[in-house]
Amino acid sequence: MDTINEEYSDGAALGRACKSHQLATIGNDFGALVCYVALLVSTPQWGRTALARDMRPQNRLAWRSILMGPLLRTLLVDDYEPWLRFFRLALSIDERIQIVGEAADGPGAVQKSLELRPDLVILDIGLPAMNGIEVARRLLEISPNAKVIFMTEHRSSEIVEEALRVGASGYVLKSEASRELLPALRAVLEGKQFVSSGLIGRHTGMPNSSKRGIDISGMMVENTVPQRHEAIFYSDDRVLLDRVTLFTGSALKSGRAAIVIATESHRQAVLSRLQGYGIDIPGVIEQGRYLAFDAEEALTTFMLSGVLDPHRLLSLFRSLITAALGATREQHSGVAIFGECVHLLWAGGNSEAAIQMERLATQLTRMYDVEILCGYSLAHGKMHPEIHQLICEQHSIVQIENKDL
Secondary structure (H helix, E strand, O other): OHHHHHHOOOHHHHHHHHHHOOOOOOOOOHHHHHHHHHHHHOOOHHHHHHHHHHOOHHHHHHHHHHHHOOOEEEEEEOOOHHHHHHHHHHHOOOOOEEEEEEEOOHHHHHHHHHHHOOOEEEEOOOOOOOOHHHHHHHHHHHOOOOEEEEEEOOOOHHHHHHHHHOOOOEEEEHHHHHHHHHHHHHHHHOOOOEEOHHHOOOOOOOOOOOOOOEEOOOOEOOOOOOOOEEEEEEOOHHHHHHHHHHHHHHHHHOOOEEEEEEOHHHHHHHHHHHHHOOOOHHHHHHHOOEEEEEHHHHHHHHEEOOEEOHHHHHHHHHHHHHHHHHHOOOOOOOEEEEEOHHHHHHHOOOHHHHHHHHHHHHHHHHHOOEEEEEEEEOOOOOOOHHHHHHHHOOOOEEEEOOOOO
């Protein structure tokens, strides 16, 4: 290494030299690894991802563990496949996470824990054969340093307190998963104990708070984007339908309302999947908690000669939200809205109107107790980078199923 340092006195020169040798032995030779780090330092930020993708998988793990610390071996446990898919997608944006296994029942989770010794476990409570709390108890006996985050819709104070008593680091309601899973993960990895905001103040020992995400000792977990406005970019319809089913189904199960403004094929598919998710479709429709409309028809109410009329759009959504809120019985109910109007505008070449509609949607999240999910299909073409950036800026969470966006 002394020879290398004398010949290449700065990182950029060293990086160029390493690049010329194509880093053939990265991961096996420490000198080559140092060269690769120098190459990263001398490469603009936009080029680093491409360099990482060029590395063979086994070599990528070697340099990433040195640059970012050890990977978190993660086990996912849920008996409902769409939730497992959601966890994979949501966690994929954190490069520290390495999903090493999955299980669909209690005994399987315990067995996987014995085999894999995970650092992190995302765990449902209502599992077949053995409940999640017993799984956590046995898992923590096997791996005392493992972090366990419960993902469930159980709100009983006894269950919450027992889950934390056995040693769980986090307790997240599935109805809040889209906006609280990553903050919960961040808090847990910082040594804090995270409890969903929907439970704060409802249970013994949990202080009241108007802020989202709080640990048991009162330490707040930062939430940098207050509004609840999400986007999913996808190529496979199944990815979208899984996400929409969880998004609307969780809202309906928790007593809230759901509004779906989508294409006919997606509306029918969501209805079918919600029934499989355990939703009483005739019941929630009769109650007025589930409202569904055609996206093309909705556009005709506020698009005039290709120009979006903000007053008409806000009036339409004001009426829908008011009607949906009036049908709910919970004191703190809200409305989950899934829409494809923005996708139709973008796909039809009217990106300006799509961005304007996204900005108005963000306003709605600040005016009402609503959360909004927007879907963009990339199956028939890529989005211009500048348009993609402007759209993403309006969202608190962005999920990208197509990595080549």
